[in-house]
Amino acid sequence: MNRLIVLILIVAVNYFSQIDKSENWIDLSYTFDDQTVYWPTNETYKMEVVFKGINDKGFYYSSNKFCAEEHGGTHLDAPIHFAADRKTADEIPLSSLIGNAIVVDVSESALADRDYLVSVDDFLKWEEKHGEISDQTIVLIRTGYGKFYPDKKKYLGTELKGTEGVANLHFPGLDPKAAEWLIKERNIKAVGLDTPSIDYGQSTEFMAHRILCEKEIPIFENVANLDKLPENKIYVIALPMKIKDGSGGPLRIIAKIL
Amino acid sequence: MNRLIVLILIVAVNYFSQIDKSENWIDLSYTFDDQTVYWPTNETYKMEVVFKGINDKGFYYSSNKFCAEEHGGTHLDAPIHFAADRKTADEIPLSSLIGNAIVVDVSESALADRDYLVSVDDFLKWEEKHGEISDQTIVLIRTGYGKFYPDKKKYLGTELKGTEGVANLHFPGLDPKAAEWLIKERNIKAVGLDTPSIDYGQSTEFMAHRILCEKEIPIFENVANLDKLPENKIYVIALPMKIKDGSGGPLRIIAKIL
Numbered sequence: 001m002n003r004l005i006v007l008i009l010i011v012a013v014n015y016f017s018q019i020d021k022s023e024n025w026i027d028l029s030y031t032f033d034d035q036t037v038y039w040p041t042n043e044t045y046k047m048e049v050v051f052k053g054i055n056d057k058g059f060y061y062s063s064n065k066f067c068a069e070e071h072g073g074t075h076l077d078a079p080i081h082f083a084a085d086r087k088t089a090d091e092i093p094l095s096s097l098i099g100n101a102i103v104v105d106v107s108e109s110a111l112a113d114r115d116y117l118v119s120v121d122d123f124l125k126w127e128e129k130h131g132e133i134s135d136q137t138i139v140l141i142r143t144g145y146g147k148f149y150p151d152k153k154k155y156l157g158t159e160l161k162g163t164e165g166v167a168n169l170h171f172p173g174l175d176p177k178a179a180e181w182l183i184k185e186r187n188i189k190a191v192g193l194d195t196p197s198i199d200y201g202q203s204t205e206f207m208a209h210r211i212l213c214e215k216e217i218p219i220f221e222n223v224a225n226l227d228k229l230p231e232n233k234i235y236v237i238a239l240p241m242k243i244k245d246g247s248g249g250p251l252r253i254i255a256k257i258l
Numbered sequence: 259m260n261r262l263i264v265l266i267l268i269v270a271v272n273y274f275s276q277i278d279k280s281e282n283w284i285d286l287s288y289t290f291d292d293q294t295v296y297w298p299t300n301e302t303y304k305m306e307v308v309f310k311g312i313n314d315k316g317f318y319y320s321s322n323k324f325c326a327e328e329h330g331g332t333h334l335d336a337p338i339h340f341a342a343d344r345k346t347a348d349e350i351p352l353s354s355l356i357g358n359a360i361v362v363d364v365s366e367s368a369l370a371d372r373d374y375l376v377s378v379d380d381f382l383k384w385e386e387k388h389g390e391i392s393d394q395t396i397v398l399i400r401t402g403y404g405k406f407y408p409d410k411k412k413y414l415g416t417e418l419k420g421t422e423g424v425a426n427l428h429f430p431g432l433d434p435k436a437a438e439w440l441i442k443e444r445n446i447k448a449v450g451l452d453t454p455s456i457d458y459g460q461s462t463e464f465m466a467h468r469i470l471c472e473k474e475i476p477i478f479e480n481v482a483n484l485d486k487l488p489e490n491k492i493y494v495i496a497l498p499m500k501i502k503d504g505s506g507g508p509l510r511i512i513a514k515i516l
Contacts, residue, residue, distance in 0.1 A: 005263055025352040043323065047405070050327065059468060060342040062505040065301065067325040069308065074500070084318040094283040094512060173263035210317060239497040239510035242332070244291035246381070247320040252497035254352060254434065 038072035040165025089246030129206025146194030173200030176207035192220030296330035298423025347504030365402025404452035431458030434465035450478030
């Protein structure tokens with residue numbers, strides 16, 4: 001009988017650990033291409049073919065080069081983006097980029113109001129359904145604006161470039177009071193969302209950024225495919241390009257449903 | 259008694275699944291900076307500060323932009339790099355970039371001969387110790403040259419640039435016959451190593467690349483910290499920048515010891 005228990009245990013543990021190591025990862029990253037969304041004052045992503053075709057040795061070869069601002073497309077904001085002497089992109093430990101995650105869906109409110117601020121109440125509503133947000137959770141906010149990407153008029157609120165574009169940005173963001181609450185009351189690990197900025201489009205003071213960066217909380221912006229995730233029991237791996245002294249950078253972020 | 263068994267099962271499964279979700283990830287990626295190693299004919303990585311300091315609103319802000327070739331630093335070679343009509347960087351499924359991995363340590367032979375070709379025998383020696391390489395394994399080859407990175411003279415064999423630099427490249431690589439064997443006989447998922455190229459420095463035909471790319475096998479180059487891994491029971495997550503039509507690109511690759 002003891003042997004049977006041990007056998008059952010071994011089979012069960014192997015079975016469950018295989019489930020956990022399953023490769024059903026969901027990609028939460030947009031491609032970098034000529035449609036990639038950047039801040040109106042940023043230069044856009046540019047890729048150039050270095051070589052493509054049959055070379056002088058007679059075999060196929062292709063290679064490209066590209067230029068990019070750090071804060072476009074699916075990307076990381078490192079704490080130093082809005083807080084002096086905080087961590088750069090390459091300094092963020094992997095443990096701050098990987099872990100259990102939740103999706104807080106505010107799309108009903110946010111799609112009805114382009115200037116919507118995600119509030120403490122929105123998180124409390126999530127908690128009514130799922131229980132208190134655990135320590136060191138990666139919080140993903142689904143505003144629903146992901147479905148507009150990369151249509152700049154619909155996603156950003158404007159196609160204009162430069163300071164005129166900035167003045168006309170209209171997309172939802174995180175209320176600075178909620179940013180404060182997520183840190184102090186829920187000790188979150190990181191935060192991400194499906195808009196170009198954690199601060200809403202009309203922000204001029206960028207207080208949500210400043211509060212999160214001050215406390216070394218990594219921010220993930222232009223996160224894709226949040227509609228493909230449940231609200232709870234998610235595991236996220238967010239791997240930014242390891243840019244020395246980077247204030248952020250291109251991010252490949254993936255999720256698994258636990 | 260049945261309840262006891264169920265209880266033991268629940269505890270054990272939770273215990274082991276927590277171990278599996280532990281966050282002891284090891285970073286196998288170098289930073290991108292002005293020392294990043296590129297092919298002698300490539301342009302080097304360049305980063306430019308866009309803004310850094312207190313802005314006109316009175317708060318700290320920093321942001322940068324950068325230009326890079328796809329194939330420098332820790333990076334992916336997508337199948338299309340050396341095979342027409344094969345997958346681009348953005349098209350490679352996550353399941354081809356994530357999975358169980360092994361480290362084949364050939365550093366003793368490779369450090370004794372800068373032009374060393376990793377052979378089928380090297381993999382058979384690994385198998386003598388650990389058993390046959392499983393289907394869909396990510397094979398990491400440790401030549402030992404990682405310890406020289408980013409010293410170009412020691413790592414590449416030359417500090418020269420351009421075609422003169424290419425002629426003087428001396429670092430170990432994978433024997434094309436072994437590339438063929440890994441695909442046909444062991445059905446590997448991906449391959450990586452701690453040198454700038456899967457083909458050795460003196461290669462002119464790039465046959466290992468061509469064989470692997472033809473068969474849609476992703477290649478990881480300039481992989482860091484392979485000396486920090488055991489030879490077996492590793493789990494690897496390799497997330498390249500999602501470059502549309504990319505022949506490769508900056509790669510963040512991490513590993514966990516199972």
